[in-house]
Amino acid sequence: MEHILRPIYQERASQPETLGVILVTKREEIMSITDTFDTVLLIIVKEADMPIFTKHYLHEDQKMAMHVITEELLNKRLNVGLDRRIVDWIFHGKVIFDRNEYLCNLRLKLQEFPFFGRKIKTGIQFSKLIRRYLEGKEFFNRGNYFDSYHHVVDSLHHLARLSVIDNGLYPEVTVWSQVKKIEPSIYKLYEELVMSTESLEKRLELLFLAIEFLINSKTDDGAQHILETMLLKDTWTIQELHNHHDLRYYSKDLEVFVEFLIDKGYIIVEPKESKSDSIYHRHYKVDRDFVISQYNGEK
Template sequence: MEHVHTYIENIAKCEDVLSVLAITQPEQNGLFADGAHRIYLVISDRPGANWSTNYFVFAGCPIVEHRFSRWQIERWAMHGLDEQMARLFASARIVHDDGDYMKRKREQLLKLPSHLQKLQICKEYSLFLRFFTEAKELFRKGHILDCFLSLQQSLRRWARLVAYEMNEYPDHSVWMQIKQFDSAVYKLYEELVIGNEPLAKRIELLMIPIEVGLLAKLEPSSQYIIDILGTRNKPWLLSELFRLPQIDGSGIELHLLLDKMVKRSLVQEIILSGAGDYSEKAYLLSD
């Protein structure tokens, strides 16, 4: 362990280094470890690259060092982290902290900004809807094993949705996390995978409570889309919505979600006619 303390002491001497965080179980963060025995996160107050990575061996110990600028940390604190980066900072231990910078910032980093929380809730709900819709169709056709896989995925998306509702990033072990937050959703998953009934019967029994949960979550989970539709009084063309920066690349199953919102009278669907036989769907918030 002496070489570890030497490394920390050496790097802490640099005037531009604000904080150093250490991860001693890098196998839990394989994407960032790349075979190293230790991961260090170094926060620097020096102008330069916002994020750089160095691989080296210090006193016989393979180390990967991720350096982040203070500007990058401030940006993440304002706009939010992705899940993998959130897990990285959550699992790291502060070993040097000039002025308690990271002690103050880490709590902010691991808290979801409201706009990101709404986006992730909407995304997870739309995927919950997609996989449940698939499961219903597969069950109707008698494809039980395929239905089981889709239903399992729908419950996983529900679990991730619950985590985001609790203003938490979903863990790798999301079911252990959800067991604490929502025991009812956990029990549905438990009944699906280890219930005593034959598989087809288990699926049949679970379809109704899962669909009830799906419908109950529709309006609050669609708030991200409702907010976008409410930014103007005239209808939004479907093609316009898909091109919006807030939607493009978001992972939201927009078409499927809008269809469900129309059926539940949250949104009005309008068919706008164009030149010739061309027509396009448009959407407007219901009164």
């Protein structure tokens, strides 16, 4: 199939903004990795008018897909960690064009999983865990147990990813098989949720207690990235936090995460005067003394 697609990827490779081209072939045991297409071309570019551009091709009985993605969007998907296909393609695809060893270095980066990479991924997964836990608890308290169940499953997935990240591994591929080996207690929670003979209400009640305990035990690690970022300046508006080049990866979960850290004492709200006498701007700063005491074990 590579020779059929050669004119397509050679045209792209000749363009100066193209950083790399990967060819992915369907594997029968996991056809979903290529969305059932026989072949996928992943083309990474420095910049483009559209962050992602897709075309489908047909050759005899073979179907092929081409995805052109910008470096910025690729980094976002890798940092947020919710697209296991991209990670699989980078790890297992065939590199057929690599400008200045861009893909080679990217693979090394993913394999080595540097400490900063772990911190930002931990923070993003932890913020998602907080939102799912809080929303699930609201549904539970209103008696909407099926909606609550959905959120608890997602919470456990984020806990699973956190445990894999904490062990220096990449969590996008076969997460639960990884978790079963490295943190069986979280795998056991998942089993209890889906296999227990207890009533759904009772299962959820027990899971919320367990998840709350795990959240409290993981808050220091989960908050490390956002707190270190916020320590770069004294106070922040919420828009400044959203605009920060790393914190923007938290997306819609950023604000609920900040409120959670305010409740836990890590962040202080600092009112600032506005044009109205009765309304104040809400600015945020890290409680340095509290954070130091937390990380020194004075709890």
